[in-house]
Amino acid sequence: MAELAALDDPRAREVNERHGDDHGVNLGALRALAKRLKTQQELALELWGTADSAARLPAVLICRPKAFERAELDVMLREAPTPKLHDWLVNYVVKKSPHAEELRLAWFADPDAVVASAGWALTTDRVAKKPGGLDLTGLLDVIEAGLRDAPDRLQWAMNHCLAQIGIDHAEHRARAIDIGERLEVLKDYPTPPNCTSPFAPVWITEVVRRQQAK
Structure with missing residues (x-):
């Protein structure tokens, strides 16, 4: 979370907010962070639990999509109203789920x-x-x-x-x-x-x- 806070950029936040998102971290930086972390389901759950979009986006990338129950994914989607988080959750997690x-x-x-x-x-x-x-x-x-x-x-x-x-x-x-x-x-x-x-x-x-x- 400290690393994500350090990556926050007011200019990126301004651009993101124009598109309905609520974080100030460049998406490329979030992808790079997730690539370094690799798959870590427990960390993904902790990051999601912060309710912070900048943390939830890499959480989507490092989780195990097949590890979630249907009800969990339903709750997660309803907790992810912003466009980019919604899009990543559907494309990178839900589409790969057996549910x-x-x-x-x-x-x-x-x-x-x-x-x-x-x-x-x-x-x-x-x-x-x-x-x-x-x-x-x-x-x-x-x-x-x-x-x-x-x-x-x-x-x-x-x-x-x-x-x-x-x-x-x-x-x-x-x-x-x-x-x-x-x-x-x-x-x-x-x-x-x-x-x-x-x-x-x-x-x-x-x-x-x-x-x-x-």
């Missing part, structure tokens, strides 16, 4: 929009890697009905799912693009040069073009 599918189903319909966004993130992962058993038509129905008015982080997660369906499943591509064009969600999102727009029709078209060019 990922149960949590996907439980979180998908959660009344808390931030929790629901985790369910959508796990669903997007399945769309890309293990789509068998998913009702893609039904997912598009839900997206079409709720995407435009969803809170920001839930909207972002649903939009990603829309794009992933369009990219990976040619039979649903035309409908996914049509939904995106009609709803216009993230159409005007500021996109840096050489980056792909998160506007689903552009995102889908560009990624498919790249795949076909290979």
Whole structure:
């Protein structure tokens, strides 16, 4: 904790806070710290228990994802509302957990929009890697009905799912693009040069073009 305190940078904190995060440590420094510590489940639990985001981020990187029970992961997600901690917890821990599918189903319909966004993130992962058993038509129905008015982080997660369906499943591509064009969600999102727009029709078209060019 003393080392993390020494790494705190007011400029990094200012940037992070603009993105909804609440710590002042550079993410590269946190990754380097975790790489040095390597896997240490007990230390990870202690760091998580501090409730400090700068400590919880490396905790996510040094823990053993399969060591957590489903209920523990549910509590951890609800204790991690800030965007980066939420993202790392879902991607580096929950996705590697044997409880990922149960949590996907439980979180998908959660009344808390931030929790629901985790369910959508796990669903997007399945769309890309293990789509068998998913009702893609039904997912598009839900997206079409709720995407435009969803809170920001839930909207972002649903939009990603829309794009992933369009990219990976040619039979649903035309409908996914049509939904995106009609709803216009993230159409005007500021996109840096050489980056792909998160506007689903552009995102889908560009990624498919790249795949076909290979």
